[in-house]
Amino acid sequence: MFTSIDPATGQPGASIPELTAAELEEKIARAETAYRAWRTTSLDERTALLERIAEQFDANTRELAEIATREMGKTLKSAIAEVQKCAAAFRHYAQQGPAMLAPTRLDTPTGPAITRWLPLGPVLAVMPWNFPYWQVVRFAAPTILAGNVGLLKHASLTQGCGAAIERTIVAAGAPAGLFQNLAIRSDKVDALIADPRIVAVTLTGSEGAGIKVAEAAGRNLKKVVLELGGSDPFIVMPSADLDEAVKQAVTARVQNSGQSCICGKRMIVHADVYDAFMENFSAAMRAVKAGDPMDAGSDMGPLSSEEQRQTTLDQLAAIQAAGGRLLFGGEALPGKGAYMSAGVLVDVPIDHPAAQEELFGPVAMVFRAADIDAAIALANDVPFGLGSSVWTNDAAERARFERDIEAGMVAVNAMLASTPEAPFGGIKRSGYGRELGPYGLHEFMNLKTVFG
Numbered sequence: 001m002f003t004s005i006d007p008a009t010g011q012p013g014a015s016i017p018e019l020t021a022a023e024l025e026e027k028i029a030r031a032e033t034a035y036r037a038w039r040t041t042s043l044d045e046r047t048a049l050l051e052r053i054a055e056q057f058d059a060n061t062r063e064l065a066e067i068a069t070r071e072m073g074k075t076l077k078s079a080i081a082e083v084q085k086c087a088a089a090f091r092h093y094a095q096q097g098p099a100m101l102a103p104t105r106l107d108t109p110t111g112p113a114i115t116r117w118l119p120l121g122p123v124l125a126v127m128p129w130n131f132p133y134w135q136v137v138r139f140a141a142p143t144i145l146a147g148n149v150g151l152l153k154h155a156s157l158t159q160g161c162g163a164a165i166e167r168t169i170v171a172a173g174a175p176a177g178l179f180q181n182l183a184i185r186s187d188k189v190d191a192l193i194a195d196p197r198i199v200a201v202t203l204t205g206s207e208g209a210g211i212k213v214a215e216a217a218g219r220n221l222k223k224v225v226l227e228l229g230g231s232d233p234f235i236v237m238p239s240a241d242l243d244e245a246v247k248q249a250v251t252a253r254v255q256n257s258g259q260s261c262i263c264g265k266r267m268i269v270h271a272d273v274y275d276a277f278m279e280n281f282s283a284a285m286r287a288v289k290a291g292d293p294m295d296a297g298s299d300m301g302p303l304s305s306e307e308q309r310q311t312t313l314d315q316l317a318a319i320q321a322a323g324g325r326l327l328f329g330g331e332a333l334p335g336k337g338a339y340m341s342a343g344v345l346v347d348v349p350i351d352h353p354a355a356q357e358e359l360f361g362p363v364a365m366v367f368r369a370a371d372i373d374a375a376i377a378l379a380n381d382v383p384f385g386l387g388s389s390v391w392t393n394d395a396a397e398r399a400r401f402e403r404d405i406e407a408g409m410v411a412v413n414a415m416l417a418s419t420p421e422a423p424f425g426g427i428k429r430s431g432y433g434r435e436l437g438p439y440g441l442h443e444f445m446n447l448k449t450v451f452g
Helices: 021-038 043-059 061-072 076-100 134-146 156-171 186-194 207-219 242-258 271-286 306-321 372-380 395-404 437-442
Strands: 002-005 012-016 104-108 111-119 122-126 149-153 179-181 200-204 223-227 233-236 266-270 325-328 343-346 363-369 389-391 445-451
Touching: 002 156, 012 156, 021 122, 021 149, 021 179, 043 061, 043 076, 043 134, 043 156, 061 076, 061 156, 076 134, 076 437, 122 134, 122 186, 134 149, 134 156, 134 179, 134 437, 149 156, 149 186, 156 179, 186 207, 200 207, 207 223, 233 242, 233 372, 242 271, 242 363, 242 389, 266 271, 266 372, 271 325, 271 343, 271 363, 306 325, 306 343, 306 363, 363 372, 372 395, 389 395, 437 445
Parallel strands: 122 149, 122 200, 149 179, 200 223, 233 266, 233 389, 266 363, 343 363
Antiparallel strands: 002 012, 104 111, 111 445, 325 343
């Protein structure tokens, strides 16, 4: 049985029964049957379904958002925005997807050839709790458009969100088995990947989970996409709009209570503006209000669980033991719920193991950089390479950052955010493969070449 625990109160919520072996087998068989029919449907049928799913997300925005807030603690206003973003993603693939799947003509020495994008089969998604709708939808929307079918193994914390996504897609008129939530534990994932009816797997989650899924996929020669952790740099140069950089840096650290893979975690500030940045950034971080996520006045809610809060506190303690200084915050707040205060760390030894990990909580590490070379070196001196944010109005500096930062994504004069139009993913130990955009659609499709 999966029972959600409201991290704002510590009280148990809804319960969802764990699937028996027979029930799990029934769902996989249903997915295979659904695929045989769905793969032959027209693009018009698929896009019409995507439009209807978007309408269902819009019609049930408040209900869906409240489930996420109760299960993992994000503020209601951010949960509402997440649901709305999901609707936009379904509409994007409905409207732009057919062009992404258009055949391409090639001329060869022996005559013409045509490339076609065709579906592969049932795809398994192993998804995390931090964006319990968006992470799933950026897999689900292109999967449905491609002619594949989806099986979701959601995080234990957010099984209610997984069930709600399935209900929403079914309510839009999806065929039976097109998209199913699997209420199972992580120890069932290896067997699912080995099942010949499942053709590929995508995972968003921790580095450790990614390694296990990649190993299982490799043993079974199946395609896998991994979006793992990040310790994203947020670089501020003297030519930047400092006020805007500070504002976005604060948002990056406290959005989702600091539990976002792609928001800046390591603030790397040029020495010429370091003092001014620190003064304004510290003041803004001290002012962040952690409170009831249902209250519109709260800047952030609790962390997703008591366990996640303790993990963050343990990381902070290890960094301080190695010489880092916690200027303020980063403390468990008294009373009920997994709340903690926003904080700022300095003098962090970049080569210490604790500082090389992803800090998944509302605390920023701030570093001083003497020049652009030092800033880039600091940015790259971690095993991750997911995203990054750079702040400069110097064209030459911008070119250096775009070329030299080791990451799958770079946002210039903006906080990095995912969008259905553009590819999303990382390098190094942040994973491989891409989601979203045409590249995410094509990841789990057969690029078939037809000669003659």
